[in-house]
Amino acid sequence: MICKSCNVFFIIFFCCLSHSMMAQLTDLARLEYSFIPKSNSDDQYTRIRALVNYPIKTKEDCYLVIGAEYNRIILNLEDNYGFDTSVLETINIIDLNIGYTFKTAKYWRLGLKINPRVASTLIEKITFEDVFLNGGVFAINDKRKDKTLKRPYRLILGLTYNTTTGVPFPLPFVSYYRRINDKWSFSAGVPKSNVKYFLTKKSMLQTFVSLDGYFANLQRQLTINGKQIDNISLAVAVAGIGYEYLLTRHLVAYAYTGFTFRLNNVLRDDNRDEVFKLDDVNAFYLRTGIKFKI
Numbered sequence: 001m002i003c004k005s006c007n008v009f010f011i012i013f014f015c016c017l018s019h020s021m022m023a024q025l026t027d028l029a030r031l032e033y034s035f036i037p038k039s040n041s042d043d044q045y046t047r048i049r050a051l052v053n054y055p056i057k058t059k060e061d062c063y064l065v066i067g068a069e070y071n072r073i074i075l076n077l078e079d080n081y082g083f084d085t086s087v088l089e090t091i092n093i094i095d096l097n098i099g100y101t102f103k104t105a106k107y108w109r110l111g112l113k114i115n116p117r118v119a120s121t122l123i124e125k126i127t128f129e130d131v132f133l134n135g136g137v138f139a140i141n142d143k144r145k146d147k148t149l150k151r152p153y154r155l156i157l158g159l160t161y162n163t164t165t166g167v168p169f170p171l172p173f174v175s176y177y178r179r180i181n182d183k184w185s186f187s188a189g190v191p192k193s194n195v196k197y198f199l200t201k202k203s204m205l206q207t208f209v210s211l212d213g214y215f216a217n218l219q220r221q222l223t224i225n226g227k228q229i230d231n232i233s234l235a236v237a238v239a240g241i242g243y244e245y246l247l248t249r250h251l252v253a254y255a256y257t258g259f260t261f262r263l264n265n266v267l268r269d270d271n272r273d274e275v276f277k278l279d280d281v282n283a284f285y286l287r288t289g290i291k292f293k294i
Helices: 007-024
Strands: 027-037 044-059 062-076 090-103 108-120 131-142 153-162 171-179 184-188 192-198 203-224 227-246 251-268 274-279 284-293
Touching: 044 090, 062 203, 090 203, 203 251, 227 274, 227 284
Parallel strands: 108 203
Antiparallel strands: 027 044, 027 284, 044 062, 062 090, 090 108, 108 131, 131 153, 153 171, 171 184, 184 192, 192 203, 203 227, 227 251, 251 274, 251 284
């Protein structure tokens, strides 16, 4: 069982990451850098992320999407923790993305996603404990191009399953986007909600609230206060501002900066109960990159 004090946020967090997988279907390629320094410390969290998706048209309005994503997470732990932190220095997350989407009506589309994942320190060969399975099914009502509407919108309803939550059944989610006028739009949902202001046809500003983080297996276990450490997780909730610039019709450069209002970097035992907290002090947040999207 996940510790009672954080189980609700932990479940919501990984449900949000499942919705992030759905959003990846619109990104054909992405290269991204994230950075969170620990407050009043030399510790810092860095993530380098790369993904590629390739859509294959099977028939009219039906696509099979095959893709992969790699996250390299570097934990620079310079404080004195009283135990060997070298086994925590690098965490690797490797995803295989398999999705299928097809139209069921003029404005309705169904999407399915299976996401096998390896999330581990990968100091030794891959084992069963390093492998996780995520997935979901989604119904999308997309009226963003409906010219009869003054305020076009998109609604996504879905069920997601994620083995890292410890919950043995699918979890629901809802995401809603609406374009208010030529200058404003908003999106309410997970892992990100935002309000956008379009400066020009190529650039826009936004305020946002989003979730980020990871869950991974430690191939070399630690022992702290007589308890064995098997997993590490980071859950971050952040608010801030962002800027996007359209380099070409499909190529976008972006930068988001803000401050975390919920940060939980934790070492966990085999039951995913919290054993040791590496960090829970809110800090500066930076994420920047470039993406090629549909």
